[in-house]
Amino acid sequence: MSGWGAVLAAQDVVQTLGGGSQPDAVEARQMQALSLAVHIPIVCFGIAFPAMFLFVEGLYLRTGDETYKALAKRWSKVALVIFAVGVVTGTILSFEFGLLWPEFMASFGEVFGVAFGLEGISFFTEAIFIAIYVYGWGRLSKKVHFLTGIPVVIAGFTGSFTVLAVNAWMNDPEGFDVVAGKVTNPRPFDAMFNDHIWHEIVHMYLAGYIVCGFVVAGVYARAWLKGRRDRYHRTALVVALSFAALASPVQVIVGDWAARQVAETQPLKLAAFEGLTETRKKAPFTLGGYYSEKEGKVKYGIEIPWLLSVLAHHDPNATITGLDSVKASDRPPINIVRIAFQTMIAIGTGLALLGALFFVTWLRKKRLPKSRLFYLAVMLAGPASFVALISGWITTEVGRQPWIVYKVMRTEQAVTQADGLEIGYIFLVLVYVALAGGVWWLLRRLASTPPQKEVAH
Amino acid sequence: MAEICLAYVILGVTAYAIFGGADFGAGFWDLTAGTARGGGRVRGMIQRSMAPVWEANHVWLIFLFVIVWTAFPVAFGSIFSTLSIPLFLAAIGIIFRGAAFVFRGQAATMREAKVLGAMFALSSVLIPYFFGAAAGGIASGRVKVGNAAGDMIDSWVNPTSALIGVLAVVTGANVAAVYLAGDSERAEQPDLVEAFRRRALGSGLLAGLVAIGGLFVVRSDARDLFDGLTSGTGLIMVIVSAVGGAATLALVLTRRFNLARVTSGVAVAAICVGWVFAQDPYFLPGELTLEQAAASDATLTALTVVVALGMIILIPSLYYLYRLVLKGQLDQEFEPLDQRFRPLEAGGSPPPKAGH
Ligand code: HDD
Ligand code: HEM
Ligand code: HEM
Numbered sequence: 001m002s003g004w005g006a007v008l009a010a011q012d013v014v015q016t017l018g019g020g021s022q023p024d025a026v027e028a029r030q031m032q033a034l035s036l037a038v039h040i041p042i043v044c045f046g047i048a049f050p051a052m053f054l055f056v057e058g059l060y061l062r063t064g065d066e067t068y069k070a071l072a073k074r075w076s077k078v079a080l081v082i083f084a085v086g087v088v089t090g091t092i093l094s095f096e097f098g099l100l101w102p103e104f105m106a107s108f109g110e111v112f113g114v115a116f117g118l119e120g121i122s123f124f125t126e127a128i129f130i131a132i133y134v135y136g137w138g139r140l141s142k143k144v145h146f147l148t149g150i151p152v153v154i155a156g157f158t159g160s161f162t163v164l165a166v167n168a169w170m171n172d173p174e175g176f177d178v179v180a181g182k183v184t185n186p187r188p189f190d191a192m193f194n195d196h197i198w199h200e201i202v203h204m205y206l207a208g209y210i211v212c213g214f215v216v217a218g219v220y221a222r223a224w225l226k227g228r229r230d231r232y233h234r235t236a237l238v239v240a241l242s243f244a245a246l247a248s249p250v251q252v253i254v255g256d257w258a259a260r261q262v263a264e265t266q267p268l269k270l271a272a273f274e275g276l277t278e279t280r281k282k283a284p285f286t287l288g289g290y291y292s293e294k295e296g297k298v299k300y301g302i303e304i305p306w307l308l309s310v311l312a313h314h315d316p317n318a319t320i321t322g323l324d325s326v327k328a329s330d331r332p333p334i335n336i337v338r339i340a341f342q343t344m345i346a347i348g349t350g351l352a353l354l355g356a357l358f359f360v361t362w363l364r365k366k367r368l369p370k371s372r373l374f375y376l377a378v379m380l381a382g383p384a385s386f387v388a389l390i391s392g393w394i395t396t397e398v399g400r401q402p403w404i405v406y407k408v409m410r411t412e413q414a415v416t417q418a419d420g421l422e423i424g425y426i427f428l429v430l431v432y433v434a435l436a437g438g439v440w441w442l443l444r445r446l447a448s449t450p451p452q453k454e455v456a457h
Numbered sequence: 458m459a460e461i462c463l464a465y466v467i468l469g470v471t472a473y474a475i476f477g478g479a480d481f482g483a484g485f486w487d488l489t490a491g492t493a494r495g496g497g498r499v500r501g502m503i504q505r506s507m508a509p510v511w512e513a514n515h516v517w518l519i520f521l522f523v524i525v526w527t528a529f530p531v532a533f534g535s536i537f538s539t540l541s542i543p544l545f546l547a548a549i550g551i552i553f554r555g556a557a558f559v560f561r562g563q564a565a566t567m568r569e570a571k572v573l574g575a576m577f578a579l580s581s582v583l584i585p586y587f588f589g590a591a592a593g594g595i596a597s598g599r600v601k602v603g604n605a606a607g608d609m610i611d612s613w614v615n616p617t618s619a620l621i622g623v624l625a626v627v628t629g630a631n632v633a634a635v636y637l638a639g640d641s642e643r644a645e646q647p648d649l650v651e652a653f654r655r656r657a658l659g660s661g662l663l664a665g666l667v668a669i670g671g672l673f674v675v676r677s678d679a680r681d682l683f684d685g686l687t688s689g690t691g692l693i694m695v696i697v698s699a700v701g702g703a704a705t706l707a708l709v710l711t712r713r714f715n716l717a718r719v720t721s722g723v724a725v726a727a728i729c730v731g732w733v734f735a736q737d738p739y740f741l742p743g744e745l746t747l748e749q750a751a752a753s754d755a756t757l758t759a760l761t762v763v764v765a766l767g768m769i770i771l772i773p774s775l776y777y778l779y780r781l782v783l784k785g786q787l788d789q790e791f792e793p794l795d796q797r798f799r800p801l802e803a804g805g806s807p808p809p810k811a812g813h
Contacts, residue, residue, distance in 0.1 A: 081559055081563075083512070084512060084555055084556070084558075084559040085555075085556065085559075087512055087515060087516075087555060088551055088552045088555040088556060089552070090519075091515070091518065091519065091548065091551050091552075091555075092548055092551070092552060094519055094522050094523075095522075095537075095544060095545070095547075095548040097522075097526065097537075098522070098526065098533055098534065098536070098537025098538070098544070099537050099538075099541050099544060099545055099548075102533070102534030102535070102537050102538040102604055102605075103534060103604055105526050105530055105533050105534045105537075106530045106531045106533065106534030106535070106604075107530070108530070109526040109527055109530030109533060109534075109752070110527060110528075110530050110752030110753055110756040111756070113523065113526055113527025113528070113530070113752075113756065113760065114527060114756065114759045114760050114763055116523040116526070116527065117523050117524070117527060117760055117763045117764055117767070118763055118767070119523070120516065120519050120520045120523045120767075121763075121764070121767030121770065121771060123516055123519065124513065124516045124519075124520065124767075124771055124774075125770060125771065125774055127512040127513045127515070127516050128513045128771075128774045128775060128777075128778045129774065130512075131508075131509040131510065131512060131513065131778065132509075132777070132778055132781060135508070135509045136781070151774070184753070185753070185755070186752070186753050186755055186756050187755060188755065188756055188759040188760075189759065424545055427549065428549075431549055431552055431553070435552060435556055438556055438560050439556075441560070442559075442560055442563050445563050446563065
């Protein structure tokens with residue numbers, strides 16, 4: 001990539017494998033994004049479902065009520081199927097690291113790789129114990145069986161933590177030096193415990209509970225509207241809804257924390273969230289509208305004075321860095337980032353309100369809300385939280401562009417030089433469509449079996 | 458430190474070759490089991506044996522990737538860019554295979570089970586072939602250092618690749634047949650014991666023949682590798698492998714399947730270890746020595762410690778899983794799968810309890 005030399009800042013890394021130009025960079029980015037967009041919603045269930053079915057099994061152990069057992073067993077079987085899909089899609093991601101970004105891996109593998117080592121161990125543990133748990137129903141003593149579920153929950157957390165540590169590191173690269181274009185002196189643990197991991201893990205972990213909770217609750221809300229209101233369905237609905245409803249208001253607070261961290265380490269990303277062109281104090285927050293490159297401002301939006309300064313730094317007089325602080329080629333695509341960010345916030349606020357409504361009714365009246373509208377909203381909340389999740393990732397990842405490692409390596413530099421990526425891309429899309437169809441078919445099949453069957457023996 | 462990390466790589470390759478290979482091999486027998494009716498029992502046994510362990514077995518592959526990209530990043534980038542075609546095909550195969558296997562577990566009609574079964578079985582044969590072909594490209598020195606610097610086609614379409622690809626399929630099938638014979642015995646299904654015993658003997662003989670014939674292929678196509686395999690530690694390992702293979706045949710013949718499980722594993726492991734010794738001191742033969750390939754010391758140390766600590770958790774967990782499996786404690790819960798495949802045998806409609 002000879003043309004880059006003049007453009008790059010001193011920090012920039014020379015490609016370790018020494019590449020030429022890559023014709024297929026766009027396909028590579030889209031394949032990566034597509035695969036992540038498939039994997040991440042699936043692993044939300046790997047994060048949250050185990051805690052949910054263990055909670056229900058705990059109720060069973062305390063009360064001996066077979067309804068709880070039937071529910072926990074059913075959920076754990078569904079979780080095993082989804083887990084398998086998580087495994088194959090996660091494997092694809094691991095392949096893609098090498099297939100799409102060999103230059104990135106060759107340059108930085110030694111910096112962030114150790115986190116993945118821990119990830120591998122976590123998912124290993126998770127795979128072992130989820131199998132024991134699901135196939136051990138009725139075979140192990142009740143207490144041992146319950147205990148075998150605990151490593152699944154822990155490993156889901158540590159696995160997510162370590163993967164996210166890598167993503168956080170890409171946003172806030174630490175733990176290495178660049179000397180004459182070479183990455184040297186890697187400090188793997190500094191890299192892992194960077195400043196972005198803390199909000200990312202909390203935010204993503206909660207997102208897992210929100211997505212899983214609302215999707216599951218949505219299934220039972222539909223059954224509820226269709227008149228299936230026995231104890232089994234009621235328990236399922238209340239448990240799933242409680243998890244989601246607890247997580248969603250907290251998510252707003254964590255989101256605010258995330259935004260403040262971004263303001264500190266990636267001011268340009270924050271500027272892209274808001275389409276803020278000039279660096280200024282008392283920066284406004286603009287709701288809706290779209291960013292016009294030509295005029296360098298957001299059009300047709302509703303401007304709320306000072307709010308951005310307040311949100312980002314909790315101080316109306318705080319200075320916010322604008323996009324004009326760097327040249328155009330160093331800015332992320334503003335509209336994508338901005339629309340994604342605002343979508344997430346809108347949905348996040350809505351979900352928090354829905355969760356609060358459920359809790360207030362539950363605590364004050366000790367019953368589920370009566371209105372049909374509430375159940376329709378719960379059904380809608382599942383897909384909406386999916387959208388919020390993907391929007392959040394678009395915010396983070398596209399907001400980081402044009403860098404793959406923030407301010408150190410550009411995405412174009414990292415890509416493979418193997419040709420014919422578009423063929424692979426088309427293939428992958430078809431495979432994912434088939435996979436989605438298969439999962440849909442399978443979940444419907446599982447749902448169509450009456451729950452009594454779970455405790456028949 | 459580089460040596461310890463190399464040992465982890467060997468561990469990953471070996472464990473995946475044995476356990477992952479056995480799962481692929483099971484798919485091979487699924488593919489060749491015959492008509493839905495005649496092969497129903499064989500397929501039922503395969504489903505039942507694999508279900509609780511295949512995900513854990515699969516993670517060895519992830520383990521291997523992670524170690525290589527952390528400890529030997531330049532080699533990882535070079536291998537994946539040059540061998541992107543077979544590796545991409547293997548990746549696609551992995552999606553199909555995992556999904557089809559899980560979905561088949563829930564199939565209610567024979568037609569569904571057939572379509573999914575075919576997908577599962579076919580990809581079970583293709584994946585080890587492509588992995589083997591990729592390994593052959595590495596072993597025969599066809600991967601060059603750089604971003605897609607080696608030949609995109611010749612690196613995996615060549616005699617050594619073909620050999621190792623076929624060998625991977627056949628040895629996987631052999632290990633699988635041995636395991637399945639043992640599992641059938643535990644499940645008290647004498648007809649299946651016989652069926653898998655025959656398959657174990659046949660595939661064992663075939664694996665031996667391919668290996669011996671393969672030496673000539675390697676000799677003409679990858680002379681350095683051949684020299685490594687026929688001298689020093691490489692040679693010892695080849696002999697260990699041959700002995701392991703022969704012992705497996707003898708044990709299967711005399712129906713001592715549990716011991717045969719061990720020896721068939723040894724035969725595969727010895728070849729993997731022998732390969733590494735054969736190309737010593739290179740990581741990528743002719744291109745990159747182990748020392749050149751290794752990451753900085755800080756990284757190697759961190760990885761060594763992290764993985765060692767991880768093993769403290771993993772080894773007892775794996776032990777617990779396999780012990781439960783071998784004691785048949787997770788078997789009974791197969792009831793749903795088992796039952797679902799009974800209709801295949803009878804050719805009828807699903808039984809009322811099929812919904813577990
Ligand atoms: C159910 C999903 C969900 C919901 C309801 C929200 N978010 Fe979010 N958000 C995510 C799911 C998500 C995520 C899991 O997709 C991201 C991507 C990276 C990350 O750590 O979390 C994310 C990233 C992310 C970032 C970028 C962090 C970075 O680049 O490092 C910010 C500033 C926010 N979020 C802010 C918010 C605010 C203010 C919300 C509430 C009103 C909110 N999020 C609700
Ligand atoms: C680029 C990034 C990623 C890679 C390379 C990756 C890789 C993998 C791999 C290889 C597996 C399978 C493990 C097994 O075989 O058991 C997996 C599963 C999983 N991943 Fe990812 N992953 C990525 C992103 C994420 C993210 C962002 C999260 C969540 C925060 C996540 C959470 C999980 C979880 C919880 C599982 C367990 C399987 C499941 O529950 O479905 N991963 N991942
Ligand atoms: C835990 C790890 C990671 C997570 C969770 C993650 C998440 C995401 C998501 C959700 C997107 C989609 C944005 C969209 O839909 O447009 C994305 C885009 C992308 N990711 Fe990441 N990512 C991770 C690691 C990586 C790694 C390791 C690479 C490269 C080696 C990478 C490179 C990219 C690129 C190039 C894009 C496309 C950006 C664009 O469209 O301009 N990401 N990522």
